[in-house]
Amino acid sequence: xxxxxxxxxxxxxxRERKFGPLYSRNAKAVVGRGLMxxxxxxxxxxxxxxxxxxxxxxxxxxxxxxxxxxxxGPGGEEISYAAYIAPALLAVxxxxxxxxxxxxxxxxxxxxxxxxxxxLYTSLGPLDVAIGEIFLALLRGLLYxxxxxxxxxxxxxxxxxxxxxxIPAAVLIAFGFAxxxxxxxxxxxxxxxxxxxxxxxLPMFLFSATFYPLSVYPQVIQWxxxxxxxxxxxxxxxxxxxxxxxxxxxxxxxxxxxxIALGIMLTTGRLRQLFLK
Amino acid sequence: xxxGATSLLRVHNEAIRSPTPSPTPSESSQSGFDMNRxxxxxxxxxxxxxxxxxxxxxxxxxxxxxxxxxxLGPNGAGKSTTMKMIGGxxxxxxxxxxxxxxxxxSHGPEVRAHLGVVPQQDNLDEELKVRExxxxxxxxxxxxLSYLKPKADELLEFAQLTDKANSKVDALSGGMKRxxxxxxxxxxxxxxxxxxxxxxxxxxxxRHILWxxxxxxxxxxxxxxxxxxxxxxxxxLCDRLIVVDKGRIMAEGSPANLIREHSxxxxxxxxxxxxxxxxxxxxLQGIGERLETLPDRxxxxxxxxxxxxxxxxxxxxxxxxxLVRRSSLEDVFLRLTGRSLVD
Numbered sequence: 161x162x163x164x165x166x167x168x169x170x171x172x173x174x175r176e177r178k179f180g181p182l183y184s185r186n187a188k189a190v191v192g193r194g195l196m197x198x199x200x201x202x203x204x205x206x207x208x209x210x211x212x213x214x215x216x217x218x219x220x221x222x223x224x225x226x227x228x229x230x231x232x233g234p235g236g237e238e239i240s241y242a243a244y245i246a247p248a249l250l251a252v253x254x255x256x257x258x259x260x261x262x263x264x265x266x267x268x269x270x271x272x273x274x275x276x277x278x279x280l281y282t283s284l285g286p287l288d289v290a291i292g293e294i295f296l297a298l299l300r301g302l303l304y305x306x307x308x309x310x311x312x313x314x315x316x317x318x319x320x321x322x323x324x325x326x327i328p329a330a331v332l333i334a335f336g337f338a339x340x341x342x343x344x345x346x347x348x349x350x351x352x353x354x355x356x357x358x359x360x361x362l363p364m365f366l367f368s369a370t371f372y373p374l375s376v377y378p379q380v381i382q383w384x385x386x387x388x389x390x391x392x393x394x395x396x397x398x399x400x401x402x403x404x405x406x407x408x409x410x411x412x413x414x415x416x417x418x419x420i421a422l423g424i425m426l427t428t429g430r431l432r433q434l435f436l437k
Numbered sequence: 438x439x440x441g442a443t444s445l446l447r448v449h450n451e452a453i454r455s456p457t458p459s460p461t462p463s464e465s466s467q468s469g470f471d472m473n474r475x476x477x478x479x480x481x482x483x484x485x486x487x488x489x490x491x492x493x494x495x496x497x498x499x500x501x502x503x504x505x506x507x508x509l510g511p512n513g514a515g516k517s518t519t520m521k522m523i524g525g526x527x528x529x530x531x532x533x534x535x536x537x538x539x540x541x542x543s544h545g546p547e548v549r550a551h552l553g554v555v556p557q558q559d560n561l562d563e564e565l566k567v568r569e570x571x572x573x574x575x576x577x578x579x580x581x582l583s584y585l586k587p588k589a590d591e592l593l594e595f596a597q598l599t600d601k602a603n604s605k606v607d608a609l610s611g612g613m614k615r616x617x618x619x620x621x622x623x624x625x626x627x628x629x630x631x632x633x634x635x636x637x638x639x640x641x642x643x644r645h646i647l648w649x650x651x652x653x654x655x656x657x658x659x660x661x662x663x664x665x666x667x668x669x670x671x672x673x674l675c676d677r678l679i680v681v682d683k684g685r686i687m688a689e690g691s692p693a694n695l696i697r698e699h700s701x702x703x704x705x706x707x708x709x710x711x712x713x714x715x716x717x718x719x720x721l722q723g724i725g726e727r728l729e730t731l732p733d734r735x736x737x738x739x740x741x742x743x744x745x746x747x748x749x750x751x752x753x754x755x756x757x758x759x760l761v762r763r764s765s766l767e768d769v770f771l772r773l774t775g776r777s778l779v780d
Contacts, residue, residue, distance in 0.1 A: 181525065184546040189576040196573060197564035274560035280526055281554040282577035282625075283546040 182432060183287035190279070190292025191299075209260070209300070210307050213253040217311070220371065221245050232373075234395070235404030243317040247397035248370040250308050250330050254301055255390055256361070258334040261297040262341030263357050267348055286431035294338050301334035302327065312401075322403030329400055329413075333393040336416040339423025346430040364390045389419060474501040477629055477660050478523065482532035485518050485684075492518040494684035495532070502628070505661040507671045507678030509766060511776070515684035516664035517557060520633050523662065524554055537628065550578060553622030553659075557633040559614045561606045567617060568593060568602040575624040588624060595650065596620035612643030619650065630654060632663040636670060648673055668766035680766075680773055687773040692766055699772045700764035701726050703742035707735045707749065707756040717754070724748045729771060738768070 221242030228241040269275040279289055305327045312318050348354055368390040374382050385391050396412035399405055478500040485493040493515040500506045508516040521527035522534060525541030525548050534541060541548040562570050571589040572582070593599045596616040601609060609617065615635065622630060635651070636644040651674060655661055665671050671678055672692045680687045680695070688695055705725065709717050711733065718730050725739030739745040742761030749756065770776075 181543060181545040184579070186577065186579050189573075189579065192576055193562070193565070193573045196569055197562070274556075274558065275562060277556065278560040278562070278574070279577055281524055281549060281552070281556070282574065283550045283579060284577045285546055 182285040182428070184283050184285050185288070186284055187288045187291035187295065189284065190289055191295050194292065194296040209253075209257055210304050212256070213249040213304075213308055214311055216249050216252075217242065217246055217315075221249075221317075222315075233402050233404065234399045234406075235402060237402065237404075239319070239402065240317070242315065243312075243319070243401070244398070245371055246308075246312050246315075246317050247326060247401040248368075248394040250305060250312075250326060251333055251390065251393035251397045252365050252370060253304055253308065254330040254333040255337050255365075255393065257301050257304055258297055258337035259341050259357065259361060261293070261300070262338050263345050263348075263354060266293065266342055266345050267354060270345075271349075286434070287428060290342060290427055290431060293342070294335070297338045298331050298334055301331050305330035318401065320401070320403035323401045325400045326397050329396055332413070332416050332420075333396070336389060336393075336419040336423065339420050339427060341423075343423060343426035343430045346427070346434055364388055368394050370394055389415065392416065474503055476500065477502045477537050478506075478662065479535045480519075480523075480532065481534075483519070483522065483529055483534055484531045485515070485522060485527065486530045491684050493522070493529075496679075496681070496684070496686050497532075498679055498686070498689070500660060500662065502660055503655075503658045505655050505663070505674055505676045507675035508662070508664040508681050509666070509668070509671045509675075509678050509770070510664075510681035511666055511770075514681040516681060517633055519681075520554075520631050520662070520664060523631060524549060524552060550625060551628045553625065553627030553630040555615075555618050555622050555630070555632045555635055557637070559618050561614060561617060561621070563606050565606070566602070567598060567604050567606060567609070570606065570617065571621055571624055574621045578625045580625065585624070592620040592623055595623075595653075597646070610643075612639050612646065615639060615643070615647060616650065619647070623654070627659065629660045629662060632661065634664055634666070636665075636667065644670075668770070671766055678766075680770060682770075682774045682776075688769065695766065695769050696764045700768040701738035702740050702764060703738075703745075704762055704764050704768055705737040705739060705742040705745045705749075706758075706760040706762065707737065708733065708758045709735065709754075709756050720752065720754060721749065724752075727772075736768070736771075738764070 221240075225241035225245075230238040231241055231244045233239040233244065276286075276289055280286060308330075309318075309323065309327055312323070344357070345354075368385055368388060370390075374385060374391070377385065392412040392415040396409065396416075399409050399412075476499050478498075480499075481497045483493055483496050484491070496515075496519070498506075508514075508519060510516055518527060522529050523536060523541060525536075525545035528542055536548045537551055539548050562573065565573055568589050571592055572585045575585040575588065576582075590599070590602075593602055596619065598609075598613060598617060598620065601613065606614065606617070619632075619635070632651070636647055639647065648670070651661065651663075655674070661674065663670075663674060675692060677689070677691050678695070679689045688699060690698065707717075707721075708714070714732065714735055715730060717735060718728060721728055721735065721737065725737040725745045727738040729736040729738070737745050737749075746759055746761060749759075
């Protein structure tokens, strides 16, 4: 009897909660599984995820930067082109990492590996699985952001101690995309539908003031870009990287907090529909 | 509960050492009808519809603790849907369902803490090794590693996979994967084990190893709920079963009783060649209790199959092949639904 105490206490807690059938406070088991799986198989994929923004930084920042010279930073100061686009690339990488985890990865585990099906026949509820997977994605995002920030430091692109804050800020951006991504993926049934996500992401990557300032656009397009999530991430990290803050900084952070809250509501609602039907 | 699981190995060892034979199937199937046992699963008027399709249509059954209970029926009969509702991963449209006194819909995690589930398709974690699969699955139940490590080794022994502990899952054969899935389902020492088509797709030898393992669990008092479309499996493993077709219960009872009630003692199988099978029926009228014409053969249900065969030859009919056999659950199903189980 005693050996099962752990299981019982977790489920007794679950019973008292509003999310009883959805949550058993055991997301750490899902995290443990992810770490064990990462140990043996997916480290190569993870390394490639780290190099992608670094390669962009070398090609665009250093390569193209040599003909661009310096540009005006968020506070009006002159900074190198590489220092201008580096935080933007970090924001893109946080977005792509989260989207990859919560579209292709989740889609595969849900529809092909039947991994979640197995998990949900245990004491775990769908919310444990969702929280565990989001935590893993953020952990990975944290590793990438730390690595990329170190590269920025080595390349001399960091001029302010504030820049250390781009790491938690990148995790915040990843959280925003992750919480939405999982809810959206749950609607997808085929690989063709998964391609629609890329159709949305690529223009957002190219046009969210990633490589040049927003002021090049006519006013109407500026408003549209400012409504998109990536622009807020790019601006937030760019401001932090040079330690130049304004009231807009709070708006960018607020945008992601709202995105996270809405994304979790969407994902929970979808999990309820999918797994408790 | 832990006593039941540690005895897993003990029984295994005793069976090797002790000179007395282990209980025969008929002995333990009698124990399945002990009325003093508490009911662990109770379904009343259980119904599940998907849009216009009624997958499970108003079925009711009770399963006492320790019984081996089967759902026999063709693909699409509603067996898997019933299993999903028991596990609380599919919500019923109407009716009541109680697993160890709890409603799986509102107490899903708590009910599943007592359940072991072997799904129709293996869903082992391909990114983990064999032993890791057991330990990680146990963590999903919130069980501590101090319990899981020895338990995983014990279950690997039980599943005859000890030498594969550090192999990758995709290096295992179909039968090994199935045994690992069953071992995994036992990690939380479940009181009830749900097995959805446990031996589908396995070769005969792998099936017999699996049946042997399941039989040991049954001897240890685990309640088995299994779906199958194999009659021999149902006859081997089930104390009692329901025959399901199109979401409805067609009959209920022990395999022996169902055969007695719905079929004759013996069956004479005749083959006259695919052209004549259909037309020969008229000439065979009056022989045996009942006649069934299938595309490839004619079945004559009779108390004495040999006597029926003599009557056939006395009429001057010369079948290409003839076979006298005992009635099986396949015949019961054919009688009840007019269709074969495996189509």
